[in-house]
Amino acid sequence: MPDTASTNQQRLAQLKAFYSEGAPNDRGYTLVDLWTKPDSWLERSHMFIQWMFPLTTDSSGNIYAPILDEPTIQFLRSNAEAQDNLVRSFVRFCGLLGLQVVATEHGPQIAIGDNFAERKTDWFTFDSHNNARITRVLTSLQLFGRDDLARVLFDGLIRLMTDEPACGIGEYAVERWRAAIW
Template sequence: MIVPFYLGEQPDSEGRAITEIWAWNFEELEYVHNYIQWLFPLPEPSAFNSHAPIVDEQVIQSFHSNPRLRQNLLHSFTVMLQFYGLQRQESEDGKIIISKSEDYGNRKGEWVCMFNHNYLRITRILKCLMTLGLENEAQGFYECLRQIYQEDSNQIGSKTFHYWTIAVKGNEF
C-alpha cells in the first residue's frame, strides 16, 4: 500500500492523498497523529496506529531503485523540516546539511520541550530515511539534532538523544 500512496496513486487508510498531507499547515501537522506512519513508514508495526503500513524488503528495494519514490520521500522530509524550523542544503561537495532556518525561533517552542511527542516522530523519520535510501539526509538531520541537543539537553533528555543515535548508527556507537 505504501508504494502506490507514495506515487500519488492511492490514498492512505484515512482517504488522504500524499499531496494533501504535504499541503497541511503546521497546526495540522502537530495535532493530527496518524499521518506520520504513512509519510515515514518502517519495517515494524506502529504502537500508535494499527492502520499504519509496514515496509518489507520489496518496498525497501522499490524506494532504493525508484528515484521518484525517493524524491517524494525527500519532499515529505522537507515538509517536516519546515515544521521543525529547519532547512536542507547541499554543499558544493554534495554533503547534505540540515540547519536551523530563519523560522527556527518560532518553531522551536512547538517541539523542543520535555516529553514531546515529536521526539518519537523524529526517531521514526531518522529510521525511515536510513531504511528507504536517504541515509545522507538522515545523517545531516542527526548532526543538526546533535547541535540542538547540545544547546537544549535539559529539554530533550539523554534517553531521547540515545534513540536518535541508534536510529542512524544502529547499536554500534
C-alpha cells in the same frame, strides 16, 4: 476477523501507490496534501507520520499503518518517484520542526528556519512526542536507503542542541536517535 497479513499486503500496495503515483493513503490524503498541511494540523495529527515515514514494525499510534516488508523496501529504494517524494517528505518534516534543509559546498545541512521560534516550543524545549517522530524519520530514511539524509538530520539536531539555548531534549531521546542511525 480480518487476515492481518493480507490486510498489510493491501496497505503495502497502497503505500507503493501513495509514494510513487500520488495515490491517497488510508485516510484519503496524498503526499501533496500532507506536504501542504499547516504545521498546526501536522502537530495534532498522529496518523500522517506512519505513511510519510513507514517502518518494519507496528505503530502503537496507528494500528492501520503499513508495516514494511523487504519487497516494498526494495521498491521504495529503487523507484525514482518514491525517492524524490521521500526527499520532499523529509524537507517538510524538517519544516514542521522549524528547520530547513540548505545546500552547502559540503552537501545538504540542517539550519534554523524562519518558523523555528514558534515551532521549537512543540519539541525543542522539552521531551515530546516529536522526539519519537524524529526516531521514526531517522529509521525510515535508512530503510529507504537514505543514510545520507538520516545523518544530515542527526548531525543537524546535535549541532542545534549545542548551539541553541533552552534545549530541553533529554539524553534518552538522543540515544534513541543515535541507535536509529547506527
